[in-house]
Amino acid sequence: MMNEKMLDAINEQIKWELYSSYLYLSMSAWYNSIGLRGFANWERIQAMEERDHALKFYDYVLSRGGIVELQVIDAPPSSWESPEKAFEFQYAHEQSVTAKINSLVEIAQEERDHATYNMLQWFVDEQVEEEDNAHAILEQLKAVSDETGKGLLFMIDKDLAARVYHPPVAPAE
Numbered sequence: 001m002m003n004e005k006m007l008d009a010i011n012e013q014i015k016w017e018l019y020s021s022y023l024y025l026s027m028s029a030w031y032n033s034i035g036l037r038g039f040a041n042w043e044r045i046q047a048m049e050e051r052d053h054a055l056k057f058y059d060y061v062l063s064r065g066g067i068v069e070l071q072v073i074d075a076p077p078s079s080w081e082s083p084e085k086a087f088e089f090q091y092a093h094e095q096s097v098t099a100k101i102n103s104l105v106e107i108a109q110e111e112r113d114h115a116t117y118n119m120l121q122w123f124v125d126e127q128v129e130e131e132d133n134a135h136a137i138l139e140q141l142k143a144v145s146d147e148t149g150k151g152l153l154f155m156i157d158k159d160l161a162a163r164v165y166h167p168p169v170a171p172a173e
């Protein structure tokens, strides 16, 4: 059983993961509306991965005998000035999620909750990847705005169209 402070913080994180899912689904819709189907595909899969992150916390709370308390999720923005601005937004958002995961780790340490501390290490590693992915695409988009414009943008779009969803592997019984 987790203590109340840890449980409240994880319930809050479930909200942030679901907000992330909502945000990337909104980005996906926006990319679709401007004809960038590859970007739309990439963000739709990102939205599914964020829902999986929320469920990972959700299942963890249940496994510790805690009560999941779902919270109100704010509406995300629905449009951006450009793909570059959208990825700046995404990169900043992922950095804020990293800060939230780090706070959870600190609470687990303070509360001497070793099981939660261990579970959180998956998210610590995942955030390195999440920030790196957003940053790498942002850097490509910056190059597009400096140099050859649309041709390169459509090349990136083609690349992002190739992303496929990998469902999380269920833990062995």
Ligand code: FEO
Pocket (backbone or CB within 6 Å): 017, 020, 049, 050, 053, 094, 097, 130
């Ligand atoms: Fe679940 Fe992108 O952080």
